[in-house]
Amino acid sequence: MSIPFLDLKAAYLSLKEQIDAAVARVLDSGWYILGPEVEAFESEFAEYCQAKEAVGVADGLSALHLALQAMDIGPGDEVIVPSNTFIATWLAVSQCGATPVPVEPNPLTFNIEAPQIQAALTPRTKAIIPVHLYGQPADLDPILALARQHDLWVLEDAAQAHGAKYKGARIGGHGDAVAWSFYPGKNLGAMGDGGAVTTNDTELAMRIRELRNYGSTEKYVHRVQGYNCRLDPLQAAVLRVKLAHLDPWNARRQSIAQQYLAHIKAPSFTLPSVLPEVEPVWHLFVVQTAQRSAVQQHLQQQGISTLIHYPTPPHLQEAYRLNMRLPVAERMAAEVLSLPMGPHLPAEDALRVIEALNSANF
Numbered sequence: 001m002s003i004p005f006l007d008l009k010a011a012y013l014s015l016k017e018q019i020d021a022a023v024a025r026v027l028d029s030g031w032y033i034l035g036p037e038v039e040a041f042e043s044e045f046a047e048y049c050q051a052k053e054a055v056g057v058a059d060g061l062s063a064l065h066l067a068l069q070a071m072d073i074g075p076g077d078e079v080i081v082p083s084n085t086f087i088a089t090w091l092a093v094s095q096c097g098a099t100p101v102p103v104e105p106n107p108l109t110f111n112i113e114a115p116q117i118q119a120a121l122t123p124r125t126k127a128i129i130p131v132h133l134y135g136q137p138a139d140l141d142p143i144l145a146l147a148r149q150h151d152l153w154v155l156e157d158a159a160q161a162h163g164a165k166y167k168g169a170r171i172g173g174h175g176d177a178v179a180w181s182f183y184p185g186k187n188l189g190a191m192g193d194g195g196a197v198t199t200n201d202t203e204l205a206m207r208i209r210e211l212r213n214y215g216s217t218e219k220y221v222h223r224v225q226g227y228n229c230r231l232d233p234l235q236a237a238v239l240r241v242k243l244a245h246l247d248p249w250n251a252r253r254q255s256i257a258q259q260y261l262a263h264i265k266a267p268s269f270t271l272p273s274v275l276p277e278v279e280p281v282w283h284l285f286v287v288q289t290a291q292r293s294a295v296q297q298h299l300q301q302q303g304i305s306t307l308i309h310y311p312t313p314p315h316l317q318e319a320y321r322l323n324m325r326l327p328v329a330e331r332m333a334a335e336v337l338s339l340p341m342g343p344h345l346p347a348e349d350a351l352r353v354i355e356a357l358n359s360a361n362f
């Protein structure tokens, strides 16, 4: 019996009737761009995130890009990004004409921290993008304090952290703006692309609403040069169904992570560390081992699928090819391995993963 890395179809089948009904409701409505379904999702998601506003956009990369543009970030500006993130975090900065400035993460939590960010600040720095990588919130308060001190924006990349908490409050309303992706494999995933920005800044929200819709909030009136970058009402309808199940699904991920943390004994492994002030939602469960390819092969022989997030850091991609060494990110790229994780992974399968790892004495 094989164990898939993530069973996306199981999520659909478990809610098939409700999702099919939601899709039919949109088709029957005759309303296919923005409108009531998108507005309803926006208000439900804002409330869930404990934020004043949510703006639905086409995908996570656009959420980051439009938020930066609404902050007036452009050519000549620098934006702090993690060295070990998914490349979209960097691309959003580049799309504004600004320069991504990488900061190395804490290798145990995978997230960037205030002291290393402070060391990378220059007079051109305009914003910081902490990424809540793999579903664990970054330590936000020191980052927010640093930003206030230097008059910088904080845009959180929460593409992997739907429902996660920092000091008891959900991710979504801490920084100036928070960017979300609803790519199907995320903790809250659509049946295609989707994204959003949450914020407590109504002016910023208004600017993002404008940018996603040709620079317009009133038909045929264009205040700025915008984009066509809106959340699809079909996806909004699906997301409304799934949002109601996000907490129990995250709880399942948390219980699998507890199983892994308590029982994986492979001596060469570094297991993820969790900060005491956060509640992670385990988008991914990532171990680090110098014997990665042997481990991956051993698991595959037993039908257990794993993935690597991410095999090449952005600065070494052909898209950037920066002439710099970022040793923490480079070592992570060589050693990280993501174990099967998801709300529909049976506890027995997680046990089989643990046994397969412990039996091989890696």
Ligand SMILES: *Cc1c(COP(=O)(O)O)cnc(C)c1O
Residues within 6 Å of the ligand: 059, 060, 061, 062, 085, 086, 088, 089, 131, 157, 159, 160, 180, 181, 182, 183, 193, 194, 195
């Ligand atoms: C998925 C992801 C994105 C991009 O989201 P898309 O919806 O795929 O554009 C951005 N940042 C991080 C950290 C992600 O994991």
